[in-house]
Structures are given as C-alpha cells and as structure tokens.
Amino acid sequence: xxxxxxxxxxxxxxxxxxxxxxxxxxxxxxxxxxxxxxxxxxxxxxxxxxxxxxxxxxxxxxxxxxxxxxxxxxxxxxxxxxxxxxxxxxxxxxxxxxxxxxxxxxxxxxxxxxxxxxxxxxxxxxxxxxxxxxxxxxxxxxxxxxxxxxxxxxxxxxxxxxxxxxxxxxxxxxxxxxxxxxxxxxxxxxxxxxxxxxxxxxxxxxxxxxxxxxxxxxxxxxxxxxxxxxxxxxxxxxxxxxxxxxxxxxx
Amino acid sequence: xxxxxxxxxxxxxxxxxxxxxxxxxxxxxxxxxxxxxxxxxxxxxxxxxxxxxxxxxxxxxxxxxxxxxxxxxxxxxxxxxxxxxxxxxxxxxxxxxxxxxxxxxxxxxxxxxxxxxxxxxxxxxxxxxxxxxxxxxxxxxxxxxxxxxxxxxxxxxxxxxxxxxxxxxxxxxxxxxxxxxxxxxxxxxxxxxxxxxxxxxxxxxxxxxxxxxxxxxxxxxxxxxxxxxxxxxxxxxxxxxxxxxxxxxxxxxxxxxxxxxxxxxxxxxxxxxxxxxxxxxxxxxxxxxxxxxxxxxxxxxxxxxxxxxxxxxxxxxxxxxxxxxxxxxxx
Numbered sequence: 412x413x414x415x416x417x418x419x420x421x422x423x424x425x426x427x428x429x430x431x432x433x434x435x436x437x438x439x440x441x442x443x444x445x446x447x448x449x450x451x452x453x454x455x456x457x458x459x460x461x462x463x464x465x466x467x468x469x470x471x472x473x474x475x476x477x478x479x480x481x482x483x484x485x486x487x488x489x490x491x492x493x494x495x496x497x498x499x500x501x502x503x504x505x506x507x508x509x510x511x512x513x514x515x516x517x518x519x520x521x522x523x524x525x526x527x528x529x530x531x532x533x534x535x536x537x538x539x540x541x542x543x544x545x546x547x548x549x550x551x552x553x554x555x556x557x558x559x560x561x562x563x564x565x566x567x568x569x570x571x572x573x574x575x576x577x578x579x580x581x582x583x584x585x586x587x588x589x590x591x592x593x594x595x596x597x598x599x600x601x602x603x604x605x606x607x608x609x610x611x612x613x614x615x616x617x618x619x620x621x622x623x624x625x626x627x628x629x630x631x632x633x634x635x636x637x638x639x640x641x642x643x644x645x646x647x648x649x650x651x652x653x654x655x656x657x658x659x660x661x662x
Numbered sequence: 663x664x665x666x667x668x669x670x671x672x673x674x675x676x677x678x679x680x681x682x683x684x685x686x687x688x689x690x691x692x693x694x695x696x697x698x699x700x701x702x703x704x705x706x707x708x709x710x711x712x713x714x715x716x717x718x719x720x721x722x723x724x725x726x727x728x729x730x731x732x733x734x735x736x737x738x739x740x741x742x743x744x745x746x747x748x749x750x751x752x753x754x755x756x757x758x759x760x761x762x763x764x765x766x767x768x769x770x771x772x773x774x775x776x777x778x779x780x781x782x783x784x785x786x787x788x789x790x791x792x793x794x795x796x797x798x799x800x801x802x803x804x805x806x807x808x809x810x811x812x813x814x815x816x817x818x819x820x821x822x823x824x825x826x827x828x829x830x831x832x833x834x835x836x837x838x839x840x841x842x843x844x845x846x847x848x849x850x851x852x853x854x855x856x857x858x859x860x861x862x863x864x865x866x867x868x869x870x871x872x873x874x875x876x877x878x879x880x881x882x883x884x885x886x887x888x889x890x891x892x893x894x895x896x897x898x899x900x901x902x903x904x905x906x907x908x909x910x911x912x913x914x915x916x917x918x919x920x921x922x923x924x925x926x927x928x929x930x931x932x933x934x935x936x937x938x939x940x941x942x943x944x945x946x947x948x949x950x951x952x953x954x955x956x957x958x959x960x961x962x963x964x965x966x967x968x969x970x971x972x973x974x975x976x977x978x979x980x981x982x983x984x985x986x987x988x989x990x991x992x993x
Contacts, residue, residue: 476890500893511750513883516939524884527877528893533942534876580892 413427418450418473418503418584419541425465425472433446441480442468446642447636450584450616455606457627457647460637461658466620467507469637470586473618474505486584501527504582506573508592512562518572519557522548525579547579551605565634566593574602578609585609587619591626599623603630624656667943670935674950678732681957685728687954688961691719697953706855721855730853730861731960732953734918735928737865737910739952740945742925743932744872744907747882747941748900749809755926756911759812759904760819764795765915766846770827773842774834780924784845785857787805792912795819796905803904812904850960857917871906872945875899879941923972927980927992928952934983955979 426441450456458466471477473484475491484491486502494502504525508595513521525547526540548554551571556564563617564572570593587606591599605624609615618635621627627634628647635644637656645653687698697716704790706721738756744755756762768791769784802815831839853861872879878899881889886896914921933939959971 426993471887474891476887495893496890496895497893500891505891511883511885511888513939515933516883520939524881524892527881530877533873534880534940535942 415452416449417452417486419448419485419488420473421447421483421485423447423471423472423484424480425477426480427468427477443637443642445482448642448644450618452583452614452616452633453610455603455610455619455630456618456633456635456644458618458635458637459622459627459656459659464637466637467588469642470505470588470618470620473584473586474503475499476505481492496644500580500582502582503584503586504577504580505586505588505651506577506590507588508566508570508573508590511589514560514562514570517558518553518561518564518575519544519548520574520653521561522553522557522575522579525576525581526582543581544579547575550578550609552601552637557649567595567598570602574605580614583615585615585617586587587617589620589622591621591623599626606630624659665671667936667947670947671950674935674947674954678950678953681954681961682728682732684722684806685731685957685960686703686724689719689724690963693719708716712771723851724786725853726853726858727850727960728957729858730850730918731956733858733861733865734850734914734921734947735924735952735954735956737868737914738921738924739928739932739948741907741910741914742870742927743929743941743944743948744879744903744931745925746878748903748907749813750883751924752930754813756907756914756920757776757820757920757925759799759816759908760795760823760909760913761792761799761816761901761909761922762915763820763823765789765792765912766827766920767791767823768794769845770842773838774827776927788916792908792915795823796908796912799908800905802903803901809900833905839941840890845919846871848921848969848972849964850918850956850968851964852919861917864909868906868908868910868913869945869949871902871909875902875906876941876945879903879945880939888980899946918974920969921972924952924955927976928955931955931980931983 419420422445424441424445425443458469460466469478472479486494486499491499514644523536523540523544526536526544527534529540532535545554548557551574553568553571553575556568561569561572570590574587574590578632591602594602606617606619607630619631628650631647633644634647635642635648636650636655636658646654650656686702693716698720701716701720704717725814742754743754745759746752765788768787772784772787798819799812799816803812806812831842843900877892878889878894878896881892881894889896911925928951929948931951932944935945935951936947938944955972955976959968959975964972
C-alpha cells in the first residue's frame with residue numbers, strides 16, 4: 412500500500428510557546444509526549460482524541476503554521492522549516508472548517524486562491540490554473556454553484572469549497588481538521604470516499620481529524636489517537652483490539 | 663466576466679481622459695481654442711509675447727491642478743482599498759490610521775504655533791507630521807500581531823492630535839486660523855508644477871509597495887493563517903502594504919490637504935463596478951474610479967471647498983451604486 416514517505420516526524424513535541432514563551436511560564440507548554448510518525452503516499456490516517464488534546468495543534472505543526480517545541484518534522488525528506496513558504500504551500504495544505512467567510516467572494520474565486528502558491532509576482536492565473544480549478548470543483552462537487560457568493564453557502568457547502576481550495580493547491584500532504592463537523596451522514600460518507608479516491612489517484616497522503624469512529628474504521632487505513640498525553644497509531648482494523656479507542660467509552 | 667472588466671476599464675479610462683481635458687480647457691478665464699492648443703504644445707517654458715499669459719494659466723494653474731486630482735484620486739483610493747483589505751473592515755481608510763491627523767498637526771504647529779519647518783512651509787510641515795504618525799503606526803504594527811489593535815491606536819492618535827490642534831486653535835490669531843481652516847478644507851489648486859514630480863514619485867513608491875504584496879492582498883480576507891497556508895509571507899507583506907498606504911495617504915494629505923471621502927468610498931465603488939475580489943483588477947480599478955471622482959470634483963469652482971464638493975458629488979454616486987448592488991444581490 413505504501414509508496415513513499417511524504418511526511419515524517421522524529422521525537423516531535425507539539426505545543427505552544429516555542430518562539431516566545433509567555434511571561435511566568437518556565438518553559439514552552441507541550442501538549443503530549445514526544446513521538447515519531449511517518450505518513451506514506453496513498454494512505455488516509457484518522458486522527459482522534461478528546462477535545463483540547465492537541466489534534467488541531469498537531470495538524471498546524473505539520474502544516475508549518477505553529478513551530479514545534481522540539482524534535483524534527485520532515486516534508487519530502489527536507490526539514491519543514493527549510494522549505495520556503497511558497498514551496499511548502501505546494502506540498503502541504505491544511506483545511507479547516509472554521510475559517511472566516513470572505514464577503515463578496517465567489518466560490519470560483521475562493522477555489523482559485525489555491526493556485527496562489529504557483530502564481531507569479533502579480534498573482535496571475537494561466538489557462539492551466541483555470542483548468543485545475545475547474546477539475547478541483549468537479550471532484551468536490553461544487554461546480555454547480557461556482558458563481559455563487561461564498562457567504563450565501565450553507566455550512567455543508569462551505570466544507571466542500573474549503574476542500575476544493577486545497578485540492579486546487581495540488582498538495583501531496585492534505586491535513587483536514589474535522590471536515591465532517593457540518594456534514595450530514597450521506598455527505599460525510601461521500602467525503603471519506605472522496606478522500607480514499609484522492610489518495611489512490613493523486614499519490615497523496617491524508618491526515619484527517621474526526622470524532623467519528625465509524626468513518627475512521629470504515630474508510631481510513633490507520634488510526635492515530637492522542638490519549639492521556641500519548642500519541643499512538645495502529646492499522647484501522649486493529650485499533651479497537653489494541654485498545655486505542657478506549658478513550659471514547661462513556662464511563 | 664472578463665469582458666465586463668475590460669469594458670469598465672475602457673469606459674473609466676475614456677471618462678478620465680475627457681475629464682482631464684475639461685480640467686485643462688475650462689476655468690474662470692476663457693482661453694480660445696487656438697491659444698489653448700498652442701500654449702499646451704509649446705510646453706511650460708515658452709513665454710513669448712501675448713501667449714505668455716495663456717501659457718501661465720495652462721501650465722502654472724491648470725496642469726498642476728489636473729495632476730493633483732489624478733494623483734490624489736489614485737493615491738487615496740489605492741490606500742483605502744489596501745487598508746480595507748488588510749483590516750478586513752469596510753470602514754477602514756487612510757484616515758483611520760491617523761495619518762492625515764498627523765499631517766494636520768504638522769500644519770497646525772507651523773501655521774498656528776509658529777514652528778518653522780525650514781524652507782518647506784506648509785507642505786513640509788504636513789509631510790513631517792504624516793511621517794511621524796506613520797513611524798508610530800509601523801512601530802505598533804511590529805509589536806502587536808492583531809491588526810485590530812492598530813486600528814484602535816490609529817483612532818486614538820487621531821483623537822489626541824485633534825485635541826492638540828483644537829488647543830492650538832483656541833490660542834491663535836484670526837489670520838493664522840483662516841489659513842489653517844482653508845488648508846483643512848482641501849484643494850487641488852495649491853499644487854505647483856515643480857511639486858508634481860515629488861508627488862508622483864511618492865505615489866509611485868506607495869503603489870509599488872502595495873503591488874508587490876498582491877498575493878497577500880488577495881488572500882488577506884481569509885485571515886493570516888489561511889494566507890500563510892498559501893505560502894504568503896504575511897508579516898513582510900503586511901508591513902509593505904501598511905507602509906505603502908501610509909506613504910500614499912501622507913503624500914496626498916501634504917499636497918492636497920485632508921481629503922476625507924475618496925479613500926473610504928471609492929474601494930466600494932470599484933467592488934460594485936468590477937464585481938471581483940481579485941486585487942489585480944481592483945487596484946487599477948479603484949485608482950481609475952478615484953481619478954474620475956477627483957477630476958469631476960476638481961471641475962467645480964475653486965471657491966467651494968474640495969471636501970464639500972467631493973462629498974456632495976460622491977455620496978449620491980456611491981449610494982446609488984450600493985442600492986443597485988443590493989438589489990442585484992451583491993451586497
């Protein structure tokens with residue numbers, strides 16, 4: 412199943428305050444124990460854990476938006492910080508559902524922003540860019556409302572538009588932060604099927620944080636869990652027997 | 663969509679050119695057409711015989727006036743557009759950063775309190791005041807990551823400066839006060855031919871700083887984290903845009919006085935005309951809209967204050983466009 416290693420981390424410690432420690436805090440706040448992990452091309456990894464355990468922070472660290480407290484992250488074999496901002500944006504993309512809704516922007520314009528890391532000095536777009544934007548909108552089923560203003564969309568439609576933008580960005584490593592939070596059940600199934608299709612077709616690796624064990628077990632190749640200050644990962648079929656899902660029990 | 667954009671550009675450009683021509687051809691003194699063209703093509707230095715008066719009128723009064731209107735329209739609109747985008751706030755404009763208040767303070771100190779700014783007079787005083795506020799604003803923008811703080815600091819600075827100016831006004835002579843109030847009403851008529859180059863250079867520098875941050879401007883509405891995810895160097899770009907907008911606003915305030923209306927209204931006008939959020943279209947589009955509006959206002963008699971004309975001409979236009987826009991579902 413695995414082709415190559417897209418994203419790799421060694422003894423990674425994730426948290427806040429790595430650059431500017433807050434006054435009073437002796438050292439940077441780290442959210443859980445150091446861990447090592449590899450994301451391969453062609454796999455979908457579910458990231459699970461209780462609220463506030465550090466799922467979003469971990470995804471932000473992988474996307475280069477939050478500096479790690481200690482340890483190393485490698486993207487395509489190079490340290491994450493060694494990539495310049497634009498090169499990095501062509502390889503890793505983080506999709507969040509809680510972004511601000513830009514007023515006056517149409518869906519097409521928003522998805523077109525995904526081509527920004529490839530554009531030149533004046534942010535121009537080529538015919539090739541337009542084609543990729545069209546493809547991304549087709550693939551995520553948003554082409555039918557391409558000309559509608561973003562602010563008029565429902566939450567579910569917005570989720571797909573956020574995803575379309577990342578697809579247009581043509582990243583190898585796609586990080587999704589609770590993409591099915593606003594989606595109905597059929598759409599959630601469709602989303603995870605789409606993710607499976609992407610990793611097969613486009614040689615991507617996907618990490619998706621979700622609270623739904625059902626989708627994680629059904630559609631993802633591996634399940635990673637942050638529980639009790641530890642990061643653990645196991646194949647999706649064995650996660651339950653290995654006790655990775657114990658945190659989800661109601662006690 | 664593309665056709666619409668090109669049509670708007672063409673239309674605005676034609677209107678701007680014909681308004682520029684009207685600015686040159688009309689005025690309190692009537693100049694016959696042959697005299698007008700011969701003086702225009704003879705250049706600014708030709709002062710031969712009976713033509714010299716005509717030449718003086720055209721080159722000393724009307725050409726600087728036209729240039730002032732074009733440059734003021736461009737600089738204020740682009741500064742307003744850039745600030746509205748960076749602050750994600752439709753009410754932002756060159757005035758909220760306190761830049762024109764700074765210029766007012768410089769001028770008030772020079773005219774009312776008798777501080778001398780060397781040989782540069784009112785112009786120099788305005789430039790010094792505007793630059794001082796710009797430096798404070800840039801320093802604050804480096805210390806705080808949240809742009810909202812910057813907005814508050816700009817407003818607070820504006821209030822503080824207004825208070826100082828009103829203290830100065832209370833203790834000043836009637837004649838000095840009259841000069842200050844005339845300055846504060848704004849005018850394109852104070853421009854001198856020699857000053858046009860300075861103004862044009864400042865506008866070019868400001869525009870350059872805004873244009874190199876094009877990728878940031880297009881992503882800025884989605885927030886800093888989103889822009890970072892697109893590979894935009896947010897901190898550098900934001901400083902570039904703020905500095906560029908400050909230079910544009912400072913230059914315009916120094917040469918034309920505190921012209922309030924254009925910076926806040928024209929970006930909305932440009933949005934409604936071009937119906938896009940792509941700043942590659944909006945920056946030149948807003949510059950053209952601002953130019954047209956300022957040229958139009960410049961055609962009114964000099965005796966009416968520029969700020970009053972701009973608001974009287976501009977508010978109905980912008981209001982009409984907004985109401986029409988809301989009917990077509992674009993607001």
